[in-house]
Amino acid sequence: MDVELRHIRAFAAVAHHGSFTRAAEALLITQPALSRTVAQLEKILGVELLDRSSRRIDLTGPGLEFLGHADQVLAALEQGIAAARKDVTIRLGFSWLLPDPWAQRTVTRFEADVGAAVSLVRSDDPLQALRERSVDVALVRGRIRNAPPASRAVHLYDEVRVAVCAADSALAERERLAWSEVPSWPLVVNTRSGTTGPWSFPDGQGPQRTVETGNFDEWLESVAANRGIGIVPEVAQRRINHPAARFVPLTGAPASPVHLVHLPGGQQEMVNRFLDVAVASARGAPRA
Structure with missing residues (x-):
């Protein structure tokens, strides 16, 4: 048996929710069916991805490594579907109060020049959202802490x-x-x-x-x-x-720096175009 998309979705859901019960609810399947699917994946790969020795579900070393690749596969699939539908969107994650007028100027210029949309996604932890590939770019104020491995940061400007x-x-x-x-x-x-x-x-x-x-x-x-x-x-x-x-x-x-953080892969060309517009807007956006 080969690895199928359902195996990857099942494993990623359990890994991110930290629970078979919550993951099953999110995927709208039964918990036994989810457990069997993840077990099938582990059998195909020949390694244990989850540590089930305690009440809490933890990732093993191979599981943590596989999750990074699984997230990239799922993100690329979603982006491919969006591109095929001509519905390309850059998801900008932020935690509170997007900088102004930079945010408004960036979104307006990008959507007008590129023809793609920008979705503003509020999250208590934008870097975690980036790690889970639920956003394409994360706006981070202050020192960048706990950034996903292999992520890249672009400095916009400093705030008082x-x-x-x-x-x-x-x-x-x-x-x-x-x-x-x-x-x-x-x-x-x-x-x-x-x-x-x-x-x-x-x-x-x-x-x-x-x-x-x-x-x-x-x-x-x-x-x-x-x-x-x-x-x-x-x-x-x-x-x-x-x-x-x-x-x-x-x-x-x-001063407090403002960065945009992103992960390579997925719709990289579109992300790069967004970053170019964002940097240009930061240079031309007056700040109080």
């Missing part, structure tokens, strides 16, 4: 940082905050897509206490609840109007 605090915080009464003072305040950190965290400071010089959150909304509400202060690109100051939050100018802070 500002501080944000609760309206009833002592910091709200100040005219400015120095970057060197940040570690003395409890720092609320968006661990998935935030630009500022313990990693932003030299070893031993970071914040004395951090409050971890999993996405931008949790981060903002934690700051507004006076759990600590936050550091964010100034685009948030222009576009967020939270009654319980106050923005404070931040002096001496390093």
Whole structure:
């Protein structure tokens, strides 16, 4: 028996969902049928792809390597189907507040010049979405952390940082905050897509206490609840109007880079054309 597309879809679903039950629900098949399909794949390949020794489903070494190739196959198939239907779309993943006017300018120029569409895909973790091939390009603010192997990054520009605090915080009464003072305040950190965290400071010089959150909304509400202060690109100051939050100018802070990250393969020519337009738009887009 040869490896079939159903084998690859079944294995990828289990690997990404971490559960036969959830994967079966996503594929609209029964769990026993899914288990048999994955077992068939392992028999064909002659290796174990999944570690079933505990209640949690983990990938073996060969399974992790095979998943990368499986994701590429499935992504290429989807893109091939879209191309055949003349329905080419670049999926741009982002976590919060796309930069303006860069995003609007890039989408407008690309769609007008190339004739393809751009789909804006919000994700708490755009790099994970890129790893799963559910987006073609991921917009990443700050230092690139946990990027997929073999991914490539294109620098767009740097953003200015500002501080944000609760309206009833002592910091709200100040005219400015120095970057060197940040570690003395409890720092609320968006661990998935935030630009500022313990990693932003030299070893031993970071914040004395951090409050971890999993996405931008949790981060903002934690700051507004006076759990600590936050550091964010100034685009948030222009576009967020939270009654319980106050923005404070931040002096001496390093700029926060903005990158586009992508994985080779799939509709690479179209991705490259999108990157060219994105870089050109960044150079010509004035920023406050």
